[in-house]
Amino acid sequence: MAKLIENAVGRMVPVEINGVAAIPFAGVGQHIPSGRKAGAPIRSAADYPADGDKRTDTIKQALINAGLKDGMTISTHHHLRNGDFVANAVFAAAAELGLQDLRWFPSASFPCHAGMIDHMEKGVIGHIEGSMNGPLGDYCTAGKMRGMAVLRSHGGRYQAIQDGEVHVDIAVIAAPTADAFGNATGDRGPTACGLLGFALADSEYADHVIVVTDNLVPFPCIPWQIQGNNVDQVVVMDSIGDATKIISGTTQITKSPDRLLIAELTARFCDEAGIVRDGFSFQAGAGGTALSFALFLRDIMRERKIKARFVRGGSTQYLVDMLEEGLTDYILDGQTFDLAGVRSMRENVGHVNTSPFTSYNWHGKGNFASMLDAVVLGATEVDVNFNANVVTHSDGRLLHGIGGWQNCLASKCTILPIPSFRDRIPVIVDAVTTLCGPGDLIDVIVTERGIAINPQRQDLLDRMRGSSLPIRPLTEIKAEVEDICGGAADKPDLAERVVAAIKWVDGTVIDCVRKIRS
């Protein structure tokens, strides 16, 4: 069993992950490594076709050409979301080649990747370092994965590649449109997804880069979100994904009156706290509550004739409407969630393609996340110290990836609008099951039963004094919810064995996930 050590937030974390030493979380902003960044091997243009045609017939052949061996790391990316065919095709080919003990390093996984369980059962994949949802999450928390899973934020993935924590042997990039040289874009083609920012680091740092497309265009592919100069091979498939599952036709705002109430309280809080003013910026996700928040905020902005300087996406119809109505100068988009977002990215100069490098990376010379005036995020649990969990359910099961969540906590005001309980399970607890975000960075928790401000934010408490909004201590809301639910939930029955490590944005270990005893 791995040796554990207590980190700066009081969590016992492994000192070694899959045989490599790990550094325990030392506090926000405390881990400042030195040295030089990792780099891709030197290549020469002489080794590549002068006519620019880098096509290989099949993924299998491309993997052979790339020199795939047992134990190597293959990365894929989640911009095709639950419609992705490429990651499955890659590991099907690897299985046919009889490879063993590969490390899969996706930027996120989706239910469509449940077939990876079979590859893990057969030893083709040794372990996964990426988000784990649904069946993969259950497989992991049941303790069936051979190696230890590692969950990172989008920015943390960039950090891990840049400082050499993860060396990517082969990056396979699914491209909705590409040319034979390897220039690639996500904003057009039958499986258009918007942008390819999650693959940027891999394209620059992997030993070998394969672009897979189902829409080959003559050189040049314009725009080129991925540069062909970083690409070794191009493979054309019949279809790289199921367009209906890549993006939704329209993203839906919530119809639940309780969620709408939470969203409205969040927007009114932003207004009363002085966050909503000319030139401000915000980020909200594409969940129902976050979308509704954006709509309530839009109404406030319209009424008070306020214009934002920029909004960070996940872009949706609603953000696009705000851009086109002139309520914001820019959308800095990290991921496109619906057709309107994809269209806008093609058409609007103010709808800008970003990546975890610009937005979230710890090893960048700064990043956008800390410049945001407010960010609105979800959570599965929060505790009385404002720590939050975003990866596990209260019963200990892994059910979400970290995404950009940890990175966004750097904003000037981090707000978590969440229901105070779900299915009888209180969301406010004494100590979160898995600590993904330290309370030092979480400023406000908005529930349908009141708004709790982190006592560390005396400035916000002062500004909200005398407000008509229901500002309450978090412990008071917690007590009310426990009265409704019949007490706090019991703790899940967890084994000693660590099945997944949770990395902080700087690469240190902030917490871990344990096997669930069945």
Place this chain on the structure above:
Amino acid sequence: MSRSGEAGKRGPRVRSDCWVRVALENTGGVRVELQSRVAGLFGPRIESLVADGCAAMGLEHAVVTIEDQGALPFTLAARLEVAARRAGHDLKAPFLLAMKDHCRGESEPGRLRRSRLYLPGNEPKFYVNAGLHEPDAVILDLEDSVAPAEKDAARCLVRNALRAVNFYGAERMVRINQGERGMEDLQWIVPHNVHLILIPKVEAVDQVVQVEQAIAQIQQEYDLKAEVYLMPIIESAAGAWRAMEIAQASKNVVGLAIGLEDYTADIGAQRTEAGTESFWARAQVLNGARAAGVQPIDTVFSDTNDMAGLRTSVLEAKGLGFVGKGCIHPRQIRIVHEAFAPNEAEVTQAKRIVVAFEAAEAKGLGVVSLGSKMIDAPVVKRAAATVAQAILVGILAPEWRDEAKGGE
């Protein structure tokens, strides 16, 4: 012996509810077979709740099967009790959880009843957050929103909700069924601090008197002191014809409401947007209520997506003299309150009248006048109510008198 009974809802789409089957046995004690979405987190507590319930009901030998989708304790308790009753078990006592302190407050006859949010009686998932949307009242409905086969389940659930759910200051109303069934409803509801009973489809004074007497009897039996107010609903031509008598039928009637779906059917008309077909009935209910000194309450607005239409409808109702509207969706509440709020001109005039009255009172004058006009007492009273409502909805500061003095 293999008698059994089932209650509640089952299936993966169910939320905040559960399905319970009680099979009566001759021996073996109580065995619980629990499947729960929250088993790992609340399993032992669900089992101990079942044990408490069986002990309270005198159920000694049974197999209790539960499929739970995150039901709260008041719901679990209600489903268990109804399953036991349906199994034919002769209850030693009902399974009552302790009444929570926040369920104890009383109401008063003249309170604001601008918005009353209807909650279907057998749908526990809507209960717990209803009060957060700040309606003036919630209506736990035993009548039209409950299928005939579930009337017993709804009664038990509503009773438990009255003892457990915090409605955050909203008046606690229950709409009972018509006739005999309604009388039985009262047995379940009145002992648990219901504030107001809505009586549906009232056509005659007798119906109100019957309810009043039944309530009085239960109050005596349980030694209850708090008043239970009444709000008859007029839903027919006969009811509209006798609106005033009905409003005067009991001293506990505090409001008279109209329900137009049934009324238009009763007179053989179609319900139109313009509403000319129901104008007489609404005017009749309004005047009947005013003549009896109780609140006239308008019908519901049934398109939950049309907020602009709702606002227009409330403004029209307010223009006619109504003071309340039924709500069937929480998002309607704010619109209703905004539309019923006095407008700027009304507030300005009301402030002037209140100031004039207070000045006259201070000088010991018996007559209040504003400019050259004499002001009657009912006008002063209405002005004070307007000012109070303006403060309540936040369009007038509570310390407005200071500002008025400073400015003049």
